[in-house]
Amino acid sequence: MLSAKKKVVISACILGEYCRYDGKTKEISAVEKAFKGWEIIPFCPEAPLFGTPRERINVVAVDGEYRIITDETNIDVTEKLRDEIESFCKQHADIDAIVLKSKSPSCGYKTTPILDTSKHEIKKGNGIAADIFLKNYPNIPILDEHHFLNE
Numbered sequence: 001m002l003s004a005k006k007k008v009v010i011s012a013c014i015l016g017e018y019c020r021y022d023g024k025t026k027e028i029s030a031v032e033k034a035f036k037g038w039e040i041i042p043f044c045p046e047a048p049l050f051g052t053p054r055e056r057i058n059v060v061a062v063d064g065e066y067r068i069i070t071d072e073t074n075i076d077v078t079e080k081l082r083d084e085i086e087s088f089c090k091q092h093a094d095i096d097a098i099v100l101k102s103k104s105p106s107c108g109y110k111t112t113p114i115l116d117t118s119k120h121e122i123k124k125g126n127g128i129a130a131d132i133f134l135k136n137y138p139n140i141p142i143l144d145e146h147h148f149l150n151e
């Protein structure tokens with residue numbers, strides 16, 4: 001009997017989708033190559049909600065809580081993103097690895113600028129998707145593209 005393929009969730013912009021806020025991609029072919037033989041599940045929570053291109057969003061520390069807020073119009077989109085990401089997790093309960101795009105307010109893992117309400121960076125942290133994935137997939141490795149690049 002054939003064994004089921006392992007499954008990896010990868011940020012869609014790393015896979016070559018033109019889903020970044022500026023309409024561009026961040027394709028890194030080394031990531032897809034590293035998972036040859038795996039089932040690859042593209043993930044991008046922002047594009048389906050806000051379209052592409054779209055206004056940039058930021059992680060902002062507000063009263064001790066991290067919120068996701070649009071850069072110019074100052075709209076809090078935290079709950080919309082949270083619902084989108086939680087819904088993705090429910091549809092993909094059974095995965096084996098996650099590779100996220102660094103520095104993104106959604107996907108960044110330990111690399112995302114966390115801003116104060118004056119938009120000054122106060123530290124690096126996680127995007128909202130990385131936080132939700134850590135909670136929902138506590139035993140699954142979470143990496144970013146740097147793991148696959150010779151730097």
Ligand code: SF4
Pocket residue numbers: 011012013014019020021043044045046047101104106107108
């Ligand atoms: S970093 Fe994440 S949210 Fe941003 S474009 Fe890539 S997949 Fe989409």
